[in-house]
Amino acid sequence: MSTExxxxxxxxxxxxxxxxxxxxxxxGVFCALLIxxxxxxxxxxxxxxxAEALEKAVFNVLPGITKTRIFQMTAEGQFLPSxxxxxxxxxxxAGYDEADTFVGVAIEASGxxxxxxxxxxxxxxxxxxxxxxxxxxxxxxxxxxxxxIEKDENxxxxxxxxxxxxxxxxxxVENKVIPVKQGSKTKAWEVDGITGATISSRAIxxxxxxxxxxxxxxxxxxLESFKSDVNK
Amino acid sequence: xxxxxxxxAGINTNPSSTDxxxxxxxxxxxxxxxxxxxxxxxxxxxxxxxxxxxxxATAFVLLMSNILxxxxxxxxxxxxxxxxxxxxxxxFVTIVDYAIQAISVDLHKNLGAFISLIVVNCLxxxxxxxxxxxxxxxxxxxxxxxxxxxxxxxxxxxxAVRELLxxxxxxxxxxxxxxFQEWIIMILPAGGFFTLALWLLLFNFFKSKKVQV
Numbered sequence: 001m002s003t004e005x006x007x008x009x010x011x012x013x014x015x016x017x018x019x020x021x022x023x024x025x026x027x028g029v030f031c032a033l034l035i036x037x038x039x040x041x042x043x044x045x046x047x048x049x050x051a052e053a054l055e056k057a058v059f060n061v062l063p064g065i066t067k068t069r070i071f072q073m074t075a076e077g078q079f080l081p082s083x084x085x086x087x088x089x090x091x092x093x094a095g096y097d098e099a100d101t102f103v104g105v106a107i108e109a110s111g112x113x114x115x116x117x118x119x120x121x122x123x124x125x126x127x128x129x130x131x132x133x134x135x136x137x138x139x140x141x142x143x144x145x146x147x148x149i150e151k152d153e154n155x156x157x158x159x160x161x162x163x164x165x166x167x168x169x170x171x172x173v174e175n176k177v178i179p180v181k182q183g184s185k186t187k188a189w190e191v192d193g194i195t196g197a198t199i200s201s202r203a204i205x206x207x208x209x210x211x212x213x214x215x216x217x218x219x220x221x222x223l224e225s226f227k228s229d230v231n232k
Numbered sequence: 233x234x235x236x237x238x239x240x241a242g243i244n245t246n247p248s249s250t251d252x253x254x255x256x257x258x259x260x261x262x263x264x265x266x267x268x269x270x271x272x273x274x275x276x277x278x279x280x281x282x283x284x285x286x287x288x289a290t291a292f293v294l295l296m297s298n299i300l301x302x303x304x305x306x307x308x309x310x311x312x313x314x315x316x317x318x319x320x321x322x323x324f325v326t327i328v329d330y331a332i333q334a335i336s337v338d339l340h341k342n343l344g345a346f347i348s349l350i351v352v353n354c355l356x357x358x359x360x361x362x363x364x365x366x367x368x369x370x371x372x373x374x375x376x377x378x379x380x381x382x383x384x385x386x387x388x389x390x391x392a393v394r395e396l397l398x399x400x401x402x403x404x405x406x407x408x409x410x411x412f413q414e415w416i417i418m419i420l421p422a423g424g425f426f427t428l429a430l431w432l433l434l435f436n437f438f439k440s441k442k443v444q445v
Contacts, residue, residue, distance in 0.1 A: 020312045027316050031323035038327045042334040053337045138341065
């Protein structure tokens with residue numbers, strides 16, 4: 001094939017280009033078709049698995065709930081019921097117990113960790129004004145070190161009753177959640193860190209601190225909209 | 233590295249399909265002999281499950297791309313062969329990516345960016361270029377199966393050792409008694425290098441013994 005081309009390059013060139021074009025376009029179309037078919041075939045299941053994983057996480061961070069409903073936050077800070085399809089909006093997940101009583105809200109938050117952005121979900125209980133659960137949705141922290149934020153029992157114990165109590169006028173969190181060194185936690189709003197995962201554990205404390213400072217006063221001021229929506 | 237030369241010699245002697253299969257599994261194992269595709273080998277072999285999933289994903293892409301390249305070998309002009317191979321490989325990688333997401337969200341989370349990086353795994357491109365584009369479909373299938381399973385085997389060898397020592401478990405099942413102190417270094421990147429070095433040592437030891445005999 002190559003010898004023929006060197007002998008008469010001019011005569012072979014147009015036909016060669018046509019063959020190349022046909023091959024590339026042909027393979028391209030075939031490959032595109034395969035990808036589209038796979039995408040269509042797996043789309044529903046992938047969406048279902050993702051929703052299930054998120055729902056499992058919501059049940060994890062709000063102990064005692066049996067039902068959840070999704071709300072989206074508008075630009076004005078209003079919470080409206082949503083189907084959860086529009087991922088560009090800030091979403092929160094309200095949890096209700098068996099008697100349809102409103103228990104709390106699971107809030108999604110993210111921030112820079114050691115390796116990459118860490119995405120978490122934490123549960124807020126307005127009646128006790130505490131964070132009652134925490135779950136890592138996405139993290140690329142160092143295995144064996146940074147990923148202790150998902151496994152370390154002492155660290156996870158921080159989030160069973162972490163205070164995010166509001167100030168007297170209910171406009172802001174009285175004491176913002178802050179991370180402290182392992183073993184030096186003395187206040188209810190401090191997050192005890194992990195030695196050996198200092199940056200990752202500190203990042204979690206800061207993510208919850210930042211997110212709760214904004215979200216908690218907003219949610220608390222609209223508790224009625226979460227409570228009233230349960231039977232709709 | 234050694235692929236081109238050994239392979240050409242193999243083609244000339246016209247080996248059987250079983251030979252093509254065994255070759256990748258042992259004699260020319262992609263990891264322990266050819267030392268190809270080191271990026272996923274070192275990065276995703278921290279647990280046996282991750283290693284197995286990554287190995288199988290790579291083996292599937294290798295098999296499918298070998299089949300397609302071998303079927304289209306007379307249709308693809310020489311000048312655009314590499315571009316065509318990459319296109320074919322990238323397609324199957326995308327398919328694998330969707331398939332893994334559809335199997336388990338957690339598994340997809342663990343394998344992360346490494347699934348997409350199968351596209352640039354030199355093992356797959358080298359088999360397409362050096363073997364599938366010059367051989368029949370049936371031989372290419374045997375070659376891909378051998379090489380693919382050889383890759384799975386090697387990754388599993390690494391993953392199992394790293395998980396056992398680094399976590400004290402195998403497939404998340406506790407193996408050692410409670411008092412076992414995990415060697416955290418084994419599941420960190422450095423552990424990958426140590427384990428690979430030890431396996432290579434063992435493999436070369438067996439090989440040299442066989443030569444002497």
